[in-house]
Amino acid sequence: MNARYEPENRYQAHLLRLLRDHGPRSRSELGDAVQVSRSKLAVEVDRLVELGLVEPAGLAASRGGRRSGIVRIASATRFVGVDIGATSIDVALTNGELEVLGHLSEPCDVRGGPEAVLERVFALVDKLRQVDPFPRVHGVGIGVPGPVSFREGTPVIPPIMPGWDRFPIRGVVGRRLDCPVLVDNDVNVMTLGERHAGVARSIDDLLLIKVGTGVGCGIVVGGRIYRGVSGSAGDIGHIRLDESGPTCVCGNSGCLESYFSGWALARDAEAAASSGTSPFLGRRSAETGVLTAADVGDAVTAGDPAAMAVVREGAARLGRVIAALVSFFNPGMVIIGGGVAGIGHPLLAEIRSVVYRQSLPLATENLPIVLSEPGGTMGVVGATHLISDHLLTMG
Template sequence: MRRMTARPANAHQARLLRLLRDGGPNSRAQLGDQVELSRSKLAVEIDRLLQTGLVVADGLAASRGGRRSHNIRLAPSLRFLGVDIGATSIDVAVTNAELEVLGHLTQPMDVREGPVAVFEQALAMAAKLRASGVAEGFDGAGIGVPGPVRFPEGVPVAPPIMPGWDGFPVREALSQELGCPVMVDNDVNIMAQGEQHAGVARAVRDFLYVKIGTGIGCGILVGGEVYRGTNGSAGDIGHIQVEVDGRPCACGNRGCLEAYFGGSALARDAENAAREGRSAQLAARLEETGELEAKDVAVAATAGDAVALDLIREGGTRTGQVIAGLVSFFNPGLVVIGGGVTGLGHTLLAAIRTQVYRQSLPLATGNLPIVLGELGPTAGVIGAARLTSDHLFSPA
């Protein structure tokens, strides 16, 4: 089960591996244009990488007017496991070394059942993927969990929505089970990295990824790197106050953003609206299922339900208020809105945009795109795979 994947011996090799990961197979000559190394040194390092098996020579490329080049690519047998643990669902995917998703499973789950049960499920899903033939073993795994993480140790700290996880040695436990290196991070951070690797944030180095799921969180990228803060709790914007003496929040405070918006708040508000007879459509749905979810509001909104649209707009305005403040403070080059909000999509985005553009400094918003994430549920698993590949593709 245990795979001994080689590691690059120096920074040059690490650099080359990342170039091959992000740019796909390439010739020695083309790689030489992207690094500041002489041809001879480059050849030496690539030979060494070939010897370790991390990269392979893979046929000849078409001529570009001269001798045809040998393609160099990352070993096609490399496999990364990406796991995204949300509050209510779990995503597991297998990627190749270029972080292309080869297989992806999603299942509902309740994070409050605790780490043991959740990881049992995650490992079962991984086994299922392996049985399907996309992987024989894993060279590395990345995990996102819905709470703050002490990143170097890979241990959740004081996670509000998953109390049973506090201090559970996620990294060590999973590394044992999987027999490969494991990296653990906040789920918002891995989604942000996913959008940076393969989504809308490809060319941007300083940006914010705002995830609106059950709760609301924010991934912060500074110079292309995740910023995690002193305790790993950076980006925890769900409990920023938006109303003095406002609604009570589950965290014990009052007036938090999450008391007004996010999957939980939205479902609760929709149920109230249904019970009070303000929306026939939501009431009908409530009748059917006994309770409402954020998804139901999205469906109702798409069908034109005025109450549902109002709820989304109001939530977007609240969220926009907070984002406006963060934009003034952080002056990002891009704001990505992601999370389980497909369907809420453009109504929500419009409300957020209106609020941010009205409220932030002109200099900060002048050239600021605010867009929806383009990867949807794969953002997390791609980001998780990237996290572990960043680790493996760095000098040992």
């Protein structure tokens, strides 16, 4: 494999995207897909082989004449995806077809600051090297839980990431791992993962609502992530619902996130436990000393009326925001993801009820509203898709 993952022209980039997304293909199949002459295709494929970007993979079945050679992305290709959350880090290693070869996760408080958190990322990459001693990383994609200047690769005044403002993540990671790096917010990378390997594989216009510690929205228009002018598109968690509402982490009052998010659910769970309205959460608080959104989910599963009321009220507020987005954007699918989505059907049912009731029938008559697939790799897979797309964009 050459030192850099660099196709020389748009034909080569197109061929590599096909091999990434569809796996090994014969030269005949590639010629049909890119619609170039046989001689032109041969030149470009042979050049990719010379560059070490693709490699032979046997012969295809005969079409009646000489059997066509199969090629695939070079087996030494390695991408790293990093999904930094508020309370955890996920790191995955993939091949050139974005198949996960190794995946590690550990608890980590993003409030510890960029230097400490990124050292944990590098340690996880080193652990992955022990399992798969790859010669080099060809690109790294990173998702972080806050607003990101996509052009600069830096977080910008992220509410739940003290100490990260304008920190040069892209430069620091790029120098350490000696490869290209892209940084985006965690919702966008999760959305890319769902489009590549999740429930949205055939959907070109969609919204992904991630409800975790915060709330955000990934937007796909015409098959591409929409980030807006400065990269802040989709920051729905700070849409103000009521000026006299609870104080939000951003400093304003009455934001959606202050009513329904991981930290808001934990706050409401503590109130229900201390007031005695939720015996289940009262017992859980006595056992653990601190309550989380996951405890609210457990209480809902156990049929606790107070917890169910908290979830219904919060989901209804979220549903009203989604209904407005649906009326404005008219997506082909809405996906609900993030840690709070683990509450499952009671959450989804309330959101669906509000959206289908409040949005126009033309916008919702064929609109699926679904939960993200469980498994925990959509963020890291999306991050590798982010960087591989960047490297395979020519002209």
